[in-house]
Amino acid sequence: MESNGGVDESSRLLRELQSLKDSKRDIEARISVIESQLQQIKSSQQSNKKSSSDYSAGGSEFGHDLTPDMIYRYSRQLLLPSFGVQGQSNLLNSSILVIGAGGLGSPALLYLAACGVGRLGMVDHDVVELNNLHRQIIHGESYIGRSKVESAAAACRSINSTIEIVEHKEALRTSNALDIVSKYDIVIDATDNAPSRYLISDCCVLLGKPLVSGAALGLEGQLAVYNYNGGPCYRCLFPTPPPTTACQRCSDSGVLGVVPGVIGCLQALEAIKLASLVGEPLSERMLLFDALSARIRIVKIRGRSLQCEACGENPTLTQQFQQFDYEKFTQSPLSSAPLSLKLLTSGSRISSKEYDELIKKGSPHVLIDVRPSHHHKIVSLPKSINIPLASLEFRLPEISSQLKSVQESNETLNGSDVGLYVVCRRGNDSQRAVQLLHKMGFTSAKDIVGGLESWAHDVDQRFPTY
Ligand SMILES: [Zn+2]
Numbered sequence: 421m422e423s424n425g426g427v428d429e430s431s432r433l434l435r436e437l438q439s440l441k442d443s444k445r446d447i448e449a450r451i452s453v454i455e456s457q458l459q460q461i462k463s464s465q466q467s468n469k470k471s472s473s474d475y476s477a478g479g480s481e482f483g484h485d486l487t488p489d490m491i492y493r494y495s496r497q498l499l500l501p502s503f504g505v506q507g508q509s510n511l512l513n514s515s516i517l518v519i520g521a522g523g524l525g526s527p528a529l530l531y532l533a534a535c536g537v538g539r540l541g542m543v544d545h546d547v548v549e550l551n552n553l554h555r556q557i558i559h560g561e562s563y564i565g566r567s568k569v570e571s572a573a574a575a576c577r578s579i580n581s582t583i584e585i586v587e588h589k590e591a592l593r594t595s596n597a598l599d600i601v602s603k604y605d606i607v608i609d610a611t612d613n614a615p616s617r618y619l620i621s622d623c624c625v626l627l628g629k630p631l632v633s634g635a636a637l638g639l640e641g642q643l644a645v646y647n648y649n650g651g652p653c654y655r656c657l658f659p660t661p662p663p664t665t666a667c668q669r670c671s672d673s674g675v676l677g678v679v680p681g682v683i684g685c686l687q688a689l690e691a692i693k694l695a696s697l698v699g700e701p702l703s704e705r706m707l708l709f710d711a712l713s714a715r716i717r718i719v720k721i722r723g724r725s726l727q728c729e730a731c732g733e734n735p736t737l738t739q740q741f742q743q744f745d746y747e748k749f750t751q752s753p754l755s756s757a758p759l760s761l762k763l764l765t766s767g768s769r770i771s772s773k774e775y776d777e778l779i780k781k782g783s784p785h786v787l788i789d790v791r792p793s794h795h796h797k798i799v800s801l802p803k804s805i806n807i808p809l810a811s812l813e814f815r816l817p818e819i820s821s822q823l824k825s826v827q828e829s830n831e832t833l834n835g836s837d838v839g840l841y842v843v844c845r846r847g848n849d850s851q852r853a854v855q856l857l858h859k860m861g862f863t864s865a866k867d868i869v870g871g872l873e874s875w876a877h878d879v880d881q882r883f884p885t886y
Pocket residue numbers: 652653654655656657724725728729730731732
Protein backbone atom coordinates (compact mmCIF):
# COMPACT_ATOMS: atom_id res chain seq x y z
CA MET A 421 0.00 0.00 0.00
CA GLU A 422 2.76 2.34 1.03
CA SER A 423 4.67 1.85 -2.24
CA ASN A 424 1.47 2.66 -4.21
CA GLY A 425 1.17 5.86 -2.22
CA GLY A 426 4.75 6.70 -3.26
CA VAL A 427 3.95 6.12 -6.93
CA ASP A 428 0.84 8.34 -6.69
CA GLU A 429 2.81 11.07 -4.96
CA SER A 430 5.62 10.99 -7.52
CA SER A 431 3.22 11.14 -10.48
CA ARG A 432 1.37 14.03 -8.81
CA LEU A 433 4.69 15.86 -8.36
CA LEU A 434 5.68 15.13 -11.96
CA ARG A 435 2.36 16.58 -13.18
CA GLU A 436 2.81 19.67 -11.02
CA LEU A 437 6.40 20.09 -12.23
CA GLN A 438 5.33 19.84 -15.86
CA SER A 439 2.53 22.35 -15.37
CA LEU A 440 4.93 24.79 -13.64
CA LYS A 441 7.42 24.37 -16.49
CA ASP A 442 4.67 25.07 -19.02
CA SER A 443 3.66 28.22 -17.15
CA LYS A 444 7.31 29.32 -16.91
CA ARG A 445 7.74 28.89 -20.65
CA ASP A 446 4.56 30.86 -21.40
CA ILE A 447 5.63 33.65 -19.06
CA GLU A 448 9.09 33.80 -20.65
CA ALA A 449 7.57 34.01 -24.10
CA ARG A 450 5.24 36.79 -22.94
CA ILE A 451 8.21 38.66 -21.38
CA SER A 452 10.05 38.50 -24.72
CA VAL A 453 7.07 39.91 -26.59
CA ILE A 454 6.56 42.75 -24.10
CA GLU A 455 10.27 43.57 -24.12
CA SER A 456 10.25 43.74 -27.85
CA GLN A 457 7.14 45.99 -27.85
CA LEU A 458 8.75 48.26 -25.24
CA GLN A 459 11.91 48.43 -27.28
CA GLN A 460 9.97 49.49 -30.35
CA ILE A 461 8.19 52.21 -28.36
CA LYS A 462 11.53 53.38 -26.90
CA SER A 463 13.24 53.56 -30.25
CA SER A 464 10.35 55.49 -31.80
CA GLN A 465 10.43 57.89 -28.82
CA GLN A 466 14.17 58.29 -29.27
CA SER A 467 13.85 59.11 -32.93
CA ASN A 468 11.07 61.61 -32.09
CA LYS A 469 13.24 63.24 -29.46
CA LYS A 470 16.16 63.31 -31.85
CA SER A 471 14.11 65.08 -34.46
CA SER A 472 12.99 67.71 -31.91
CA SER A 473 16.66 68.11 -30.78
CA ASP A 474 15.79 67.18 -27.19
CA TYR A 475 18.92 67.19 -25.08
CA SER A 476 18.27 63.82 -23.37
CA ALA A 477 18.60 62.08 -26.72
CA GLY A 478 22.27 62.95 -26.75
CA GLY A 479 23.31 64.37 -30.04
CA SER A 480 24.84 67.78 -30.03
CA GLU A 481 24.47 68.28 -26.26
CA PHE A 482 27.28 65.79 -25.54
CA GLY A 483 28.99 66.05 -28.89
CA HIS A 484 28.05 62.44 -29.77
CA ASP A 485 24.97 60.30 -30.29
CA LEU A 486 24.98 58.28 -27.04
CA THR A 487 22.06 58.79 -24.65
CA PRO A 488 22.62 58.95 -20.84
CA ASP A 489 21.31 55.38 -20.56
CA MET A 490 23.75 54.23 -23.20
CA ILE A 491 26.63 56.02 -21.51
CA TYR A 492 25.85 54.21 -18.26
CA ARG A 493 25.20 50.78 -19.84
CA TYR A 494 28.34 50.78 -21.98
CA SER A 495 30.55 52.80 -19.59
CA ARG A 496 33.17 50.02 -19.17
CA GLN A 497 33.69 49.97 -22.93
CA LEU A 498 33.68 53.78 -23.19
CA LEU A 499 36.46 53.85 -20.59
CA LEU A 500 38.77 51.93 -22.93
CA PRO A 501 40.91 54.60 -24.60
CA SER A 502 41.23 52.58 -27.84
CA PHE A 503 37.46 51.95 -28.02
CA GLY A 504 35.74 54.94 -26.43
CA VAL A 505 32.73 56.90 -27.64
CA GLN A 506 33.64 56.53 -31.30
CA GLY A 507 33.94 52.73 -31.09
CA GLN A 508 30.62 52.47 -29.25
CA SER A 509 28.90 54.81 -31.64
CA ASN A 510 30.19 52.79 -34.63
CA LEU A 511 28.93 49.61 -32.97
CA LEU A 512 25.47 51.08 -32.33
CA ASN A 513 25.23 52.08 -35.97
CA SER A 514 26.24 48.66 -37.26
CA SER A 515 24.36 45.47 -38.03
CA ILE A 516 25.66 41.91 -37.62
CA LEU A 517 24.14 38.65 -38.86
CA VAL A 518 24.90 35.42 -37.00
CA ILE A 519 24.16 32.32 -39.06
CA GLY A 520 23.57 29.38 -36.73
CA ALA A 521 22.30 29.67 -33.15
CA GLY A 522 24.19 26.61 -31.91
CA GLY A 523 27.51 26.05 -30.14
CA LEU A 524 29.37 28.90 -31.86
CA GLY A 525 26.37 31.19 -32.26
CA SER A 526 25.35 30.99 -28.57
CA PRO A 527 28.25 32.94 -27.02
CA ALA A 528 28.63 35.11 -30.12
CA LEU A 529 25.00 36.27 -29.93
CA LEU A 530 25.10 36.84 -26.16
CA TYR A 531 28.19 39.06 -26.35
CA LEU A 532 27.01 40.93 -29.44
CA ALA A 533 23.65 41.69 -27.81
CA ALA A 534 25.36 42.74 -24.57
CA CYS A 535 27.94 45.05 -26.18
CA GLY A 536 25.37 47.09 -28.10
CA VAL A 537 25.39 46.10 -31.76
CA GLY A 538 22.64 48.27 -33.28
CA ARG A 539 20.90 45.49 -35.19
CA LEU A 540 21.53 41.82 -34.51
CA GLY A 541 20.13 39.19 -36.88
CA MET A 542 20.06 35.45 -36.33
CA VAL A 543 19.38 32.60 -38.75
CA ASP A 544 18.52 29.03 -37.79
CA HIS A 545 15.75 26.59 -38.72
CA ASP A 546 16.41 24.08 -35.96
CA VAL A 547 14.70 23.43 -32.64
CA VAL A 548 16.37 23.15 -29.23
CA GLU A 549 17.14 19.59 -28.09
CA LEU A 550 18.32 18.30 -24.73
CA ASN A 551 21.69 17.19 -26.13
CA ASN A 552 22.36 20.74 -27.41
CA LEU A 553 22.41 22.29 -23.96
CA HIS A 554 25.94 21.27 -22.91
CA ARG A 555 27.40 23.69 -25.47
CA GLN A 556 24.58 25.87 -26.83
CA ILE A 557 24.47 27.97 -23.69
CA ILE A 558 22.03 30.57 -25.00
CA HIS A 559 19.20 28.00 -24.75
CA GLY A 560 17.54 26.76 -21.57
CA GLU A 561 15.56 23.64 -20.70
CA SER A 562 12.26 25.47 -20.98
CA TYR A 563 12.90 25.97 -24.73
CA ILE A 564 13.40 22.28 -25.60
CA GLY A 565 11.32 21.52 -28.67
CA ARG A 566 11.00 25.19 -29.62
CA SER A 567 12.75 27.26 -32.28
CA LYS A 568 16.41 28.06 -31.56
CA VAL A 569 15.97 31.51 -33.04
CA GLU A 570 13.01 32.26 -30.75
CA SER A 571 15.00 31.04 -27.77
CA ALA A 572 18.17 32.96 -28.71
CA ALA A 573 16.19 36.14 -29.43
CA ALA A 574 14.48 35.96 -26.03
CA ALA A 575 17.86 35.52 -24.30
CA CYS A 576 19.39 38.46 -26.20
CA ARG A 577 16.40 40.70 -25.45
CA SER A 578 16.60 39.85 -21.78
CA ILE A 579 20.22 41.07 -21.76
CA ASN A 580 19.71 44.16 -23.88
CA SER A 581 16.22 45.37 -24.77
CA THR A 582 17.57 48.55 -26.42
CA ILE A 583 18.98 46.95 -29.57
CA GLU A 584 17.05 45.68 -32.57
CA ILE A 585 16.90 41.89 -32.82
CA VAL A 586 15.82 40.26 -36.07
CA GLU A 587 14.69 36.63 -36.20
CA HIS A 588 15.15 34.56 -39.36
CA LYS A 589 13.54 31.21 -38.56
CA GLU A 590 14.70 29.44 -41.70
CA ALA A 591 17.69 27.62 -43.12
CA LEU A 592 20.02 29.75 -45.24
CA ARG A 593 19.67 28.64 -48.87
CA THR A 594 20.71 30.04 -52.23
CA SER A 595 17.10 31.19 -52.63
CA ASN A 596 17.04 33.44 -49.52
CA ALA A 597 20.74 34.09 -48.74
CA LEU A 598 21.21 37.25 -50.83
CA ASP A 599 18.05 38.81 -49.44
CA ILE A 600 18.91 38.08 -45.80
CA VAL A 601 22.66 38.79 -45.90
CA SER A 602 22.24 42.06 -47.83
CA LYS A 603 20.49 43.60 -44.80
CA TYR A 604 23.64 43.41 -42.61
CA ASP A 605 27.13 44.94 -42.52
CA ILE A 606 29.03 41.95 -41.12
CA VAL A 607 28.37 38.20 -41.21
CA ILE A 608 29.34 35.50 -38.69
CA ASP A 609 29.39 31.94 -39.95
CA ALA A 610 28.48 29.84 -36.92
CA THR A 611 27.29 26.80 -38.90
CA ASP A 612 28.75 23.31 -38.77
CA ASN A 613 28.71 21.97 -42.32
CA ALA A 614 30.71 22.31 -45.53
CA PRO A 615 27.93 23.38 -47.95
CA SER A 616 26.89 26.24 -45.61
CA ARG A 617 30.50 27.45 -45.37
CA TYR A 618 30.84 27.77 -49.15
CA LEU A 619 27.35 29.21 -49.57
CA ILE A 620 27.91 31.88 -46.90
CA SER A 621 31.39 32.78 -48.18
CA ASP A 622 30.22 33.09 -51.81
CA CYS A 623 27.23 35.17 -50.74
CA CYS A 624 29.50 37.52 -48.73
CA VAL A 625 31.80 37.92 -51.74
CA LEU A 626 28.84 38.74 -53.99
CA LEU A 627 27.54 41.33 -51.54
CA GLY A 628 30.94 42.64 -50.40
CA LYS A 629 30.44 41.75 -46.73
CA PRO A 630 33.27 40.78 -44.36
CA LEU A 631 32.86 37.26 -42.98
CA VAL A 632 33.95 36.02 -39.55
CA SER A 633 34.23 32.27 -39.92
CA GLY A 634 34.64 29.84 -37.04
CA ALA A 635 34.71 26.08 -36.59
CA ALA A 636 34.99 23.79 -33.60
CA LEU A 637 35.18 20.04 -33.45
CA GLY A 638 36.32 17.68 -30.75
CA LEU A 639 38.95 19.59 -28.81
CA GLU A 640 40.08 21.91 -31.60
CA GLY A 641 38.82 25.08 -33.16
CA GLN A 642 39.75 27.61 -35.81
CA LEU A 643 38.89 31.16 -36.74
CA ALA A 644 39.51 33.54 -39.66
CA VAL A 645 38.11 36.72 -41.19
CA TYR A 646 37.44 36.41 -44.92
CA ASN A 647 36.65 38.81 -47.72
CA TYR A 648 37.95 41.79 -45.79
CA ASN A 649 39.90 44.64 -47.30
CA GLY A 650 41.25 42.70 -50.31
CA GLY A 651 41.94 39.56 -48.27
CA PRO A 652 41.02 36.04 -49.38
CA CYS A 653 37.60 34.40 -49.25
CA TYR A 654 36.95 30.89 -47.95
CA ARG A 655 37.03 29.53 -51.52
CA CYS A 656 40.46 31.13 -52.19
CA LEU A 657 41.79 28.93 -49.41
CA PHE A 658 39.76 25.82 -50.12
CA PRO A 659 38.92 25.82 -53.86
CA THR A 660 37.86 22.17 -53.61
CA PRO A 661 35.90 20.79 -50.68
CA PRO A 662 37.57 18.33 -48.34
CA PRO A 663 36.59 14.66 -48.78
CA THR A 664 33.26 13.90 -47.13
CA THR A 665 34.88 11.57 -44.59
CA ALA A 666 36.87 14.57 -43.30
CA CYS A 667 33.69 16.60 -42.79
CA GLN A 668 32.68 15.39 -39.39
CA ARG A 669 30.09 17.03 -37.23
CA CYS A 670 29.62 17.24 -33.50
CA SER A 671 26.70 14.84 -33.79
CA ASP A 672 29.06 12.17 -35.14
CA SER A 673 32.36 12.84 -33.47
CA GLY A 674 31.63 14.82 -30.33
CA VAL A 675 32.77 18.18 -29.03
CA LEU A 676 33.60 19.51 -25.58
CA GLY A 677 31.14 22.37 -24.94
CA VAL A 678 33.73 24.99 -24.00
CA VAL A 679 35.59 24.62 -27.31
CA PRO A 680 32.86 26.15 -29.53
CA GLY A 681 32.33 28.54 -26.60
CA VAL A 682 35.90 29.83 -26.94
CA ILE A 683 35.70 30.11 -30.74
CA GLY A 684 32.23 31.73 -30.62
CA CYS A 685 33.55 34.38 -28.19
CA LEU A 686 36.47 35.07 -30.53
CA GLN A 687 34.04 35.38 -33.44
CA ALA A 688 32.07 37.99 -31.48
CA LEU A 689 35.32 39.80 -30.73
CA GLU A 690 36.39 39.91 -34.40
CA ALA A 691 32.92 41.12 -35.42
CA ILE A 692 33.01 43.85 -32.74
CA LYS A 693 36.45 44.95 -34.00
CA LEU A 694 35.15 45.13 -37.57
CA ALA A 695 31.99 46.99 -36.57
CA SER A 696 33.67 49.48 -34.24
CA LEU A 697 36.67 49.99 -36.55
CA VAL A 698 38.99 49.19 -33.66
CA GLY A 699 42.07 46.93 -33.81
CA GLU A 700 43.43 44.65 -36.51
CA PRO A 701 41.03 42.02 -37.87
CA LEU A 702 42.20 38.41 -38.29
CA SER A 703 42.35 38.69 -42.08
CA GLU A 704 44.94 36.74 -44.13
CA ARG A 705 45.66 34.88 -40.90
CA MET A 706 44.05 31.93 -39.17
CA LEU A 707 43.80 31.21 -35.48
CA LEU A 708 44.12 27.57 -34.44
CA PHE A 709 43.01 26.52 -30.98
CA ASP A 710 44.03 23.24 -29.38
CA ALA A 711 42.25 22.71 -26.09
CA LEU A 712 44.18 19.61 -24.96
CA SER A 713 47.59 21.28 -25.06
CA ALA A 714 46.18 24.72 -24.23
CA ARG A 715 47.76 26.22 -27.35
CA ILE A 716 46.63 29.02 -29.60
CA ARG A 717 48.58 29.54 -32.82
CA ILE A 718 48.13 32.18 -35.50
CA VAL A 719 49.26 31.12 -38.96
CA LYS A 720 49.59 33.30 -42.05
CA ILE A 721 47.29 32.13 -44.84
CA ARG A 722 47.54 32.79 -48.60
CA GLY A 723 46.12 36.01 -49.97
CA ARG A 724 43.30 36.41 -52.47
CA SER A 725 43.60 33.94 -55.35
CA LEU A 726 43.28 35.38 -58.87
CA GLN A 727 41.84 32.03 -59.97
CA CYS A 728 39.16 31.98 -57.27
CA GLU A 729 35.74 31.22 -58.76
CA ALA A 730 34.09 33.58 -56.29
CA CYS A 731 36.45 36.53 -55.89
CA GLY A 732 39.16 36.00 -58.55
CA GLU A 733 39.69 37.82 -61.85
CA ASN A 734 37.04 35.89 -63.77
CA PRO A 735 34.50 34.86 -61.16
CA THR A 736 32.00 32.35 -62.50
CA LEU A 737 29.83 32.28 -59.44
CA THR A 738 28.55 35.84 -59.84
CA GLN A 739 25.85 34.75 -62.26
CA GLN A 740 25.39 31.21 -61.01
CA PHE A 741 25.04 31.67 -57.27
CA GLN A 742 21.35 30.93 -57.03
CA GLN A 743 21.64 27.86 -59.24
CA PHE A 744 24.80 26.52 -57.61
CA ASP A 745 24.27 23.14 -55.94
CA TYR A 746 26.30 23.37 -52.73
CA GLU A 747 25.24 19.95 -51.48
CA LYS A 748 26.44 18.30 -54.68
CA PHE A 749 29.65 20.37 -54.72
CA THR A 750 30.62 19.34 -51.18
CA GLN A 751 28.87 15.94 -51.33
CA SER A 752 27.32 16.56 -47.95
CA PRO A 753 23.89 17.76 -46.88
CA LEU A 754 23.03 21.34 -45.86
CA SER A 755 20.72 20.19 -43.12
CA SER A 756 22.02 18.51 -39.99
CA ALA A 757 20.01 15.37 -40.70
CA PRO A 758 22.32 12.36 -40.48
CA LEU A 759 23.25 10.38 -43.57
CA SER A 760 21.14 7.38 -44.43
CA LEU A 761 23.01 4.98 -46.72
CA LYS A 762 21.47 2.12 -48.70
CA LEU A 763 24.29 -0.25 -49.52
CA LEU A 764 22.59 -3.62 -48.97
CA THR A 765 19.59 -5.44 -50.41
CA SER A 766 16.67 -6.08 -48.08
CA GLY A 767 17.66 -9.79 -47.86
CA SER A 768 20.81 -8.77 -46.02
CA ARG A 769 19.06 -6.63 -43.45
CA ILE A 770 16.65 -7.07 -40.56
CA SER A 771 14.70 -4.50 -38.62
CA SER A 772 15.27 -3.88 -34.92
CA LYS A 773 11.84 -5.38 -34.23
CA GLU A 774 12.78 -8.55 -36.12
CA TYR A 775 16.00 -8.75 -34.12
CA ASP A 776 13.96 -8.39 -30.93
CA GLU A 777 11.81 -11.38 -32.06
CA LEU A 778 14.98 -13.43 -32.61
CA ILE A 779 16.13 -12.73 -29.07
CA LYS A 780 12.72 -13.59 -27.63
CA LYS A 781 12.70 -16.89 -29.55
CA GLY A 782 16.20 -17.65 -28.27
CA SER A 783 17.61 -18.00 -31.81
CA PRO A 784 21.33 -18.74 -31.57
CA HIS A 785 23.32 -15.90 -33.06
CA VAL A 786 26.31 -13.59 -32.75
CA LEU A 787 25.88 -9.82 -32.63
CA ILE A 788 28.81 -7.62 -33.66
CA ASP A 789 28.72 -3.95 -32.69
CA VAL A 790 31.00 -2.05 -35.10
CA ARG A 791 30.96 1.33 -33.34
CA PRO A 792 34.17 2.78 -31.91
CA SER A 793 34.88 1.36 -28.44
CA HIS A 794 34.19 4.65 -26.63
CA HIS A 795 30.67 4.59 -28.13
CA HIS A 796 30.24 0.98 -26.96
CA LYS A 797 31.11 2.09 -23.43
CA ILE A 798 28.26 4.64 -23.45
CA VAL A 799 25.58 2.01 -24.07
CA SER A 800 25.30 -1.33 -25.86
CA LEU A 801 22.97 -4.26 -26.44
CA PRO A 802 23.48 -7.25 -24.13
CA LYS A 803 25.96 -9.85 -25.43
CA SER A 804 27.07 -7.66 -28.33
CA ILE A 805 30.74 -8.03 -29.24
CA ASN A 806 32.48 -4.76 -29.96
CA ILE A 807 34.68 -4.93 -33.05
CA PRO A 808 35.05 -1.37 -34.43
CA LEU A 809 34.62 -1.12 -38.20
CA ALA A 810 38.22 0.05 -38.68
CA SER A 811 39.60 -3.17 -37.17
CA LEU A 812 36.96 -5.58 -38.51
CA GLU A 813 39.11 -6.94 -41.33
CA PHE A 814 41.86 -7.99 -38.92
CA ARG A 815 39.55 -9.47 -36.31
CA LEU A 816 37.57 -11.90 -38.48
CA PRO A 817 39.02 -14.93 -36.62
CA GLU A 818 37.26 -13.70 -33.47
CA ILE A 819 33.94 -13.78 -35.34
CA SER A 820 34.64 -17.31 -36.61
CA SER A 821 35.41 -18.55 -33.12
CA GLN A 822 32.32 -16.85 -31.66
CA LEU A 823 30.13 -18.49 -34.31
CA LYS A 824 31.78 -21.83 -33.56
CA SER A 825 31.26 -21.57 -29.82
CA VAL A 826 27.58 -20.66 -30.25
CA GLN A 827 27.20 -23.61 -32.61
CA GLU A 828 28.86 -25.96 -30.12
CA SER A 829 26.59 -24.88 -27.33
CA ASN A 830 23.60 -25.60 -29.63
CA GLU A 831 24.79 -29.05 -30.81
CA THR A 832 21.89 -29.89 -33.09
CA LEU A 833 22.58 -26.94 -35.35
CA ASN A 834 24.57 -26.70 -38.56
CA GLY A 835 27.09 -23.87 -38.64
CA SER A 836 24.96 -22.02 -41.18
CA ASP A 837 22.07 -21.78 -38.75
CA VAL A 838 23.91 -19.54 -36.31
CA GLY A 839 22.88 -16.02 -37.25
CA LEU A 840 25.46 -13.26 -37.67
CA TYR A 841 24.15 -9.74 -37.13
CA VAL A 842 25.85 -6.38 -37.19
CA VAL A 843 24.73 -3.23 -35.44
CA CYS A 844 26.05 0.33 -35.24
CA ARG A 845 24.65 3.67 -34.12
CA ARG A 846 22.42 4.56 -37.09
CA GLY A 847 22.78 1.72 -39.58
CA ASN A 848 25.39 3.11 -41.98
CA ASP A 849 28.63 1.56 -40.71
CA SER A 850 26.80 -1.72 -40.11
CA GLN A 851 26.08 -1.88 -43.86
CA ARG A 852 29.72 -1.21 -44.68
CA ALA A 853 30.67 -3.96 -42.24
CA VAL A 854 28.22 -6.46 -43.77
CA GLN A 855 29.58 -5.67 -47.25
CA LEU A 856 33.06 -6.51 -45.98
CA LEU A 857 31.85 -9.66 -44.18
CA HIS A 858 30.11 -10.91 -47.35
CA LYS A 859 33.33 -10.35 -49.28
CA MET A 860 35.31 -12.29 -46.70
CA GLY A 861 33.01 -15.31 -46.83
CA PHE A 862 30.51 -14.56 -44.04
CA THR A 863 27.68 -14.59 -46.54
CA SER A 864 24.84 -14.88 -43.99
CA ALA A 865 25.77 -11.63 -42.20
CA LYS A 866 22.92 -9.13 -41.90
CA ASP A 867 22.75 -5.65 -40.46
CA ILE A 868 20.12 -4.11 -38.20
CA VAL A 869 18.39 -1.33 -40.12
CA GLY A 870 18.70 2.04 -38.40
CA GLY A 871 21.07 0.67 -35.75
CA LEU A 872 20.71 1.35 -32.05
CA GLU A 873 18.67 4.49 -32.75
CA SER A 874 15.93 2.37 -34.30
CA TRP A 875 16.22 -0.07 -31.36
CA ALA A 876 15.60 2.83 -28.98
CA HIS A 877 12.77 4.13 -31.15
CA ASP A 878 10.95 0.93 -32.10
CA VAL A 879 11.80 -1.66 -29.44
CA ASP A 880 12.98 -0.23 -26.13
CA GLN A 881 12.14 3.40 -25.48
CA ARG A 882 14.23 3.38 -22.30
CA PHE A 883 17.37 2.50 -24.26
CA PRO A 884 19.59 5.61 -24.13
CA THR A 885 20.30 7.58 -27.31
CA TYR A 886 23.15 10.01 -27.74
ZN1 LIG B 1 38.11 33.92 -53.26
